[in-house]
Amino acid sequence: MEQTRLAPLRPRVRPSWFVATVSEVRPETPTAVRLVLDVPGWPGSEAGSHLDLRLTAPDGYQATRSYSIASSETGGTIVLAVDELPDGEVSPFLVRELRVGDQLEVHGPLGSFFLWRPGQSQRPVQLIAGGSGVVPLYAMAASHAAASDPVPFRLLYSVRTPEDVYFHQDVLPSCRTGRSPSTSCTRDERQPDGGSRSDGSQNRLSRRGRSLRKTAHAFSCAVRQASSKPSRPGS
Ligand SMILES: Cc1cc2nc3c(=O)[nH]c(=O)nc-3n(C[C@H](O)[C@H](O)[C@H](O)COP(=O)(O)OP(=O)(O)OC[C@H]3O[C@@H](n4cnc5c(N)ncnc54)[C@H](O)[C@@H]3O)c2cc1C
Structure with missing residues (x-):
């Protein structure tokens, strides 16, 4: 146990x-x-x-x-x-x-149920996010890093394109190098017309999420993403 x-x-x-x-x-x-x-x-x-x-x-x-x-x-x-x-x-x-x-x-x-605090458990933590759903999970990863908690932390993150990664200074570099908290980004390929096409990443995310939940303490969060692309705010 x-x-x-x-x-x-x-x-x-x-x-x-x-x-x-x-x-x-x-x-x-x-x-x-x-x-x-x-x-x-x-x-x-x-x-x-x-x-x-x-x-x-x-x-x-x-x-x-x-x-x-x-x-x-x-x-x-x-x-x-x-x-x-x-x-x-x-x-x-x-x-x-x-x-x-x-x-x-x-x-x-x-919120009192969707919380992570350092030393909470010795089970590895698997974070699973879609779009802006990464926001509370980012707080958990930052708290984990600040506390030097030894429990392995991983983030599985689904976004439409690399530009849709939140907190990319922190999340995307760890996605590229695989350093802790190790991060996998699944994403759809952008089409020449500016739209997107599923590359099956959602299904892979869902399958991987199910298997990870068996061993890790999992937190998953996805908030509906915008369906069209307005220009960058302020530009
Ligand atoms: C716990 C929690 C955490 C959240 N965290 C984040 C976060 O970190 N970042 C973030 O961006 N969002 C987050 N959200 C979502 C956020 O609360 C809002 O829902 C989001 O910003 C949209 O609000 P809005 O007023 O722009 O849209 P709304 O006006 O509320 O509309 C939302 C959608 O519903 C449709 N709609 C509205 N009224 C009707 C109606 N009468 N009939 C049919 N459809 C209708 C609209 O067309 C639209 O597509 C979170 C939500 C929860 C519950």
Whole structure:
């Protein structure tokens, strides 16, 4: 039977509403941005957490959506990555209109089941992501690296094209060199007309994911990706 070393639990933080100020907006993929928020009083979050983000229009109309948290440190900074759904209500605003200095509200940290903490288990960890679903898994991989946790960590990541890799400075190099956390990228081949064609990678991903789940502690997350390709935000 597996011997499990449980890390000390971070005291459960009661989720609250906070006012966040946008401190950085940068293109993440052709359809997504990375948002860095300054949030005074934010208690930090465990890797895998998410939050609710609320926008309020000048006429008082409000819209709230959930976003995974890419950062897991304590302190007043939150990193998000938002993909634009061209026919969506909130994501096009976040991707195209949000500017440094803008304010919005966040409620969190949320989520208690989809979490990874250093020392949680001695079983290897297999992360399986599609598109922006890599965001909470990136937080887990970063937390694993920061803690020098000895448990093997692997990421199996499905994206449409190499440009659709989130956090590519961290994820794609490890994909190329295979260093820890070792990463495999499955992807469709881009067609000359700008569309894409399945190369069977989704089926391979699904088969490989099923076999990995038998031995590893698996976390899988996929969020619907944009179906068309607007031009890069800000360009
Ligand atoms: C826990 C969690 C974590 C998440 N993390 C991330 C993340 O890290 N990054 C990220 O980009 N996204 C994430 N999401 C998704 C995010 O919450 C939003 O769903 C996404 O940004 C789309 O919001 P939107 O307002 O642009 O689209 P919406 O306006 O909500 O529309 C979504 C889709 O539904 C369709 N739709 C809307 N209304 C109707 C209707 N009445 N009838 C039929 N179809 C309709 C729209 O056409 C669109 O295709 C997460 C979701 C959850 C639950």
